[in-house]
Amino acid sequence: MIMHSPVKKIPVGVLGASGYAGRELCALIARHPSLELAFATANEQRGTTVRLGGSPVTFVAPDEAPLGDAALVFAALPHGASAEWTARARAKGARVVDLSSDFRPGAPVQGAIAAPYGLTEWARPAVAGADVVANPGCYATSVLMAVLPYVRRGLVAADAPVVINAASGVTGAGNSPKRELLYAEVAEDYRAYAVGNVHRHLLEMRASVRDAGGEGVDLLFTPHLLPTARGILSTIALPLTAAIADPMGPWCEDYANEPFVELVRETPALRDVVHRNVVRLHAAVARDVQRPTLLLFSAIDNLLKGAAGQALQNANLMLGLDEPLGLPA
Amino acid sequence: MIMHSPVKKIPVGVLGASGYAGRELCALIARHPSLELAFATANEQRGTTVRLGGSPVTFVAPDEAPLGDAALVFAALPHGASAEWTARARAKGARVVDLSSDFRPGAPVQGAIAAPYGLTEWARPAVAGADVVANPGCYATSVLMAVLPYVRRGLVAADAPVVINAASGVTGAGNSPKRELLYAEVAEDYRAYAVGNVHRHLLEMRASVRDAGGEGVDLLFTPHLLPTARGILSTIALPLTAAIADPMGPWCEDYANEPFVELVRETPALRDVVHRNVVRLHAAVARDVQRPTLLLFSAIDNLLKGAAGQALQNANLMLGLDEPLGLPA
Amino acid sequence: MIMHSPVKKIPVGVLGASGYAGRELCALIARHPSLELAFATANEQRGTTVRLGGSPVTFVAPDEAPLGDAALVFAALPHGASAEWTARARAKGARVVDLSSDFRPGAPVQGAIAAPYGLTEWARPAVAGADVVANPGCYATSVLMAVLPYVRRGLVAADAPVVINAASGVTGAGNSPKRELLYAEVAEDYRAYAVGNVHRHLLEMRASVRDAGGEGVDLLFTPHLLPTARGILSTIALPLTAAIADPMGPWCEDYANEPFVELVRETPALRDVVHRNVVRLHAAVARDVQRPTLLLFSAIDNLLKGAAGQALQNANLMLGLDEPLGLPA
């Protein structure tokens, strides 16, 4: 027998709810045992009702959002637009998990508000006590979860770059209509972009690597666009300062009790992680190269562990709830 | 006005014609102005008639193939099976382009027959005079066409590996029915395989790099399986001995007059190369890393430039025909 | 506050658990609040452990399945193999929901066991009391849920066939490795099959239509294979005996309180129903044709409402549980 006593749910809001991450947030909130959706904003689609997480959600215009009704607001707005809305929500007393890059390390618009970088597994105390949390980028999440344990142990060489090739499904590019994202353009295609080590997520990746003791470690990051809806796989060639006995050892130690980290013996596939809030990690020693080198593989769902899922981990912590509550493992 | 005088066509055969590369070969031959198909073998599908290149092709059992009727035979057989059939074809007087790995550098079954490695643009004299040519692997073609010009100029550093991440469409895995290649398994998925620097094509890549003067250059190669039918994109981080002014300079010099090499200013996409016998190349300097490093991008159709197309380039040379004859540029 | 008191779960087994429907059943059971998995059989993959519904499942050989430990067994075996296993399970005291066609109307191997046809919404009393239930076919479910309300009201003409065009994702064809189901064959393709009104599901569709009073009503059914993993959409041209005022009226009356039937104003898409145990229905009057004709659209997830989901609806009824328990709406 299961008994449900009446639960007073905590109201939360979503700014920018019509994008892919925003919709995922609404769906997670709809199924969350302790949260309820106070409002969901969408400018262009205001007035529209959609079904998210099994529940109908009607988008309201941003200016009509009752910011003060929410204990916490998720801001899933375009980069550059979040700073202002975060300030507005703060003024109404709401705490904020911001999914844009506006408050992340290196962001130009960071402004007066200090926000810890919410790579949850590495930032729990800071997140729990923060009024504003900068939710990490999707690529950054997949990369940092893989490399930080090696960096903080001083295992990563500085005289050759960490070569990161990542591939993401198209939801990572948002749902604004662009010709290059049409089905007939993306299907059966594959290409790199942001070529030359210039992707925006490098700023937050470098900052986290430096903070973990990796001063001098170079990152060389090339993202690719996959003909899939969801998922990110990062393939990382990690130059070592010396050979190590157990390639997955640092992860085993650091992530022993993490509910959302999966250490696996085979190469992870997008199929293993989509629709789940996990990062799946695998490491192998690169054979037949003179310099000791590891190959790391890190797979996430870009919309869950890479966006809305991690945002909810952070929100749960901020609201004093169990961190895994309402998250599909 | 166009006049066609009657042309005596040269008969060629295809061993292993029911696989993806074999079918592509039959289609190319059907449209070739100077070749005609003498036979096409397929064991399991013998007796079946399919339409390839606009013409009907009926597969015969290998033992029934009139090897002696062909001036040249394309062997598109599984690795390990080619050596014997090549010997049989040679005994009947036919020359052979072998698409398997049996005669490539490092192959265990290479045996008594010497066969030049037919990376066409780099091996024309040897190919033209050979009785047997070892057609390169698809990944090897995409990688070597990109890196050889840098290697032969001594530009590639030896104290850090060349990190190669490649992604291929599923036709690269052949058309034998395997559960992991089913539509419902591959669609919306992406993963690495042959993890740890162990892919078979490394043997031929290393041999070619060494022959080009790259003694000591390490290759670290990780292939991935894409949810597309065709195409390979290789993304290569190339550590340099010193910064260079023009990242694409070596290609411009070596490939100035090559009909099947495209040097482009933007990042190449699979869409640009599928159904064409070209390699499309782009290079960029990696910013903000201490070691001078280039990023090379190389895209091909795995079934054309990576298999049947390059095989036909080689066959054209062997038969004294214009190298580009019958090939879609 | 939510309190969970310890629950005694009911053990159920899955025969044929490695197929797509079998895996879906295991996943549903893993998440079900009142059921637990007693065993899951798979012949070829016995000994393999996979993750289904967030829980590890190890397949056992069929002969090792402790049939007597299960209160109820789901048989997701190939057509023809279910009858024998159903008898074995019955002999051990287990009740059976059979997902094959073996016990459906018109099946040649139906044998001595009487099994009601478990189109749940139309067969609740019979299902609840049955020892064996014949779970409907996926196409049949999508079609019958749409047409039965019109048939039972005598609205369907008999002098012109009900023309049904259905399209299914490839999981409907199972996960046995077949060349024609390879990614490179299915992607970017689309075709009809079982052409000429000969698909097996016609038997059960005709029987249900007849039982609903549709003697003389002809069904003309053509299935198609879609390049998607999941989902069925049936598009049905329904000739009427007379024009009707409200095209969706019969559904509104018959399905007013059904948790798994969605009546919608727009044309249903696979996207709306995959990963959900619902049938989504829409109807429109065909304009500019002399004979009064309706167009019915019926979308389901072939693996849920079309297989495992409906099987679980039936099992819930048989076990005295709430019908929707454990099912994603």
Add this chain to the structure above:
Amino acid sequence: MIMHSPVKKIPVGVLGASGYAGRELCALIARHPSLELAFATANEQRGTTVRLGGSPVTFVAPDEAPLGDAALVFAALPHGASAEWTARARAKGARVVDLSSDFRPGAPVQGAIAAPYGLTEWARPAVAGADVVANPGCYATSVLMAVLPYVRRGLVAADAPVVINAASGVTGAGNSPKRELLYAEVAEDYRAYAVGNVHRHLLEMRASVRDAGGEGVDLLFTPHLLPTARGILSTIALPLTAAIADPMGPWCEDYANEPFVELVRETPALRDVVHRNVVRLHAAVARDVQRPTLLLFSAIDNLLKGAAGQALQNANLMLGLDEPLGLPA
């Protein structure tokens, strides 16, 4: 030996060259032995150079197109915009093949210019002598090529509709950026649209059926959107006035010598026709229905036989060239 004497090519222009049909036209012209591209217009993308059919094409603004330089102009403009540009081209002396619906039967903007309906196989004399030809719609081509032989023999019953279910790849919807055509929306989805027998192509289909003697024959047409780039498959339930012995007999008689019509024994697949200018047809008798009914299957590439390819058939006729010249069969 093949000899090419210098050929004076005929200049032709393309209006609306950046859309999918326009690009296909440019590619066909680039490979055509007797035509050359005089200009290609694109408003939004003017100044852009793309590679089509192996040749670079630079789009010019429509107002800058040298209409008078072209012997013939292909108008691949949006519906409603073609009439004006056709008049302009005519004023400069160019003949026009118009791919929009503006001059097709039933079009509101048909205006003063009379244009035969260019379903090539059925309209050769009229097309050859016309100054303006209305190129048929893609769906209409696939349907009419299938049904006209039955209609003109009086074989089609009038008291039950011809039920046509067609499915098209997304290039049929054009390449304007729309959210519902994004990869992440279309992949793994499938749905009907223009529901209720209201699609624009019904006008031209009805007119052609009537002209072929099918007065009173009702068409009930429902299009669907496929997750593929290209291709249309129409599945047609054809009610007969009486049973016929050979279901494909009328086609065999009418299409005996047609180079672009393929009559096949198996059900046609998109895979068989994409990138080819053919219509592939199959017919089967519907079993177990009281009214004699045929099932017709008609597959085309929507951009070739359904648009640019048929337009070139018509242009070849108008210019006195061999009809199949430059077309991939």
